[in-house]
Amino acid sequence: MKLVLRNGEIKEVDTKHIFNNQYNTTDGHRVYDSEVQYIIDDIRLGEFYCSSVKQGTYEEVAKAIAEERAKINKCNECWWFHKRTLVKDGCSTERTREGNRETVIEKRVYDISCSYTPRYQVKCVHDIDETPKLFREVLDCFFCKYPQGIPDMRPLKQFMIDNAEKYGIVPYWGDGKLEMGHRLTHNKLFGSYKFETGPCSDYFDLSNTRNSFSFYIDVANKRFILIDSMGYEVVDKLTQHRCEYDYNTKQHKSYDEPIKNYDKFATWLWQIVDDFNAQKEEN
Ligand SMILES: [Zn+2]
Numbered sequence: 295m296k297l298v299l300r301n302g303e304i305k306e307v308d309t310k311h312i313f314n315n316q317y318n319t320t321d322g323h324r325v326y327d328s329e330v331q332y333i334i335d336d337i338r339l340g341e342f343y344c345s346s347v348k349q350g351t352y353e354e355v356a357k358a359i360a361e362e363r364a365k366i367n368k369c370n371e372c373w374w375f376h377k378r379t380l381v382k383d384g385c386s387t388e389r390t391r392e393g394n395r396e397t398v399i400e401k402r403v404y405d406i407s408c409s410y411t412p413r414y415q416v417k418c419v420h421d422i423d424e425t426p427k428l429f430r431e432v433l434d435c436f437f438c439k440y441p442q443g444i445p446d447m448r449p450l451k452q453f454m455i456d457n458a459e460k461y462g463i464v465p466y467w468g469d470g471k472l473e474m475g476h477r478l479t480h481n482k483l484f485g486s487y488k489f490e491t492g493p494c495s496d497y498f499d500l501s502n503t504r505n506s507f508s509f510y511i512d513v514a515n516k517r518f519i520l521i522d523s524m525g526y527e528v529v530d531k532l533t534q535h536r537c538e539y540d541y542n543t544k545q546h547k548s549y550d551e552p553i554k555n556y557d558k559f560a561t562w563l564w565q566i567v568d569d570f571n572a573q574k575e576e577n
Contacts (some may be wrong), residue, residue: 296334297325298443300496309337312349314433315525327436327525332443339438342426355426368420369408378409436519436526444510444519444526448474451495453570461566466490480562485555489563497521500532505553507532513567532556 295307297317305325308318315327341349344359369375382405390397410418430438437443454463455472466477480489486502500507510519512528520527533550540547 295337297329298331298334299325299329300331300444301329304334309349312338312341312343312429314338314429314435314438326523328521328523330437330443333437333441336437336441338429338435339441341429343429343432344423344426349429352426359422359424359426362422366420366422369410369418372408372410372418372420374410374413374419375406375408378413380407380409380412381405382407436528439528440512440519440526445512447491447495447497447510450511450513450567450570451478451491453573454478454491454566457566457569461562484559484562487553487555487559489559500559505534511563511567513571516564516567531560 295309297305297307297319299305305317305323306320308320311318317325317330319325337349342352342355343349344355348355348358350358384403384405386401386403388399388401390399408418410416429435451474454461455474455478458464458472462481463472463478464481465472466479470476472478474495475493477493478491484500487500487505488502490499490501491497492499497508497510500509507518508521509532510521510526511517512519518529518532520529520532531552533556534553535548535550537546537548539545
């Protein structure tokens, strides 16, 4: 498994520990998705995985799960069992009859169980998934969903340049040129948001003084592939996180809502993408 980085470097992955958004490399570094262009021989694609065990073929993981299960004396080895056990006591009565004589033995019984499950409404920490699942089904992994890697935005930028007048595309700098090697923008703002694309058009930006989005565009599905410091997140809309205090219920509530003037921006952008896709089909 090799990483092709955005700077062109190629790194070999140390596959001992596999994550969904970062990699240990055999030369002892940690690389995040945000630095990766695409992945060669991504073992996560076809490999099975269990959260407590390892990745491998279905048979390998199933065998590893069986071995792990055999080792665990659930829940006696569990911290929650020893420190936070639930003790329920009750009575059990046993009756035996011999002729006219009945013997009744009453026993007090204690039922001790791990408190992890009732406390967290999930399985005990020592539970192991019985069925191996594909890595990409267990973890939300960008490169499992997009094995081709991050899309090349240059054809779309070129399309914007070729149809600059129609879409209001202008050079970012007054004395700049409308060409691939230059920074481009839209001749108006979307509310307070400014659209721009960099000189090499690696990705697009939409920002105002408070928010900034850097993204690739999945032109086939009309989705944004947002870049943050760790990696990529695929979203349908550009949203902003909000948190409000409700004085009536005395509770905080938080939610995501589209950024201001999102519709204005989206209408403009998806028109370009639609036209771009239609033109691709013609050729
Ligand atoms: Zn337990």
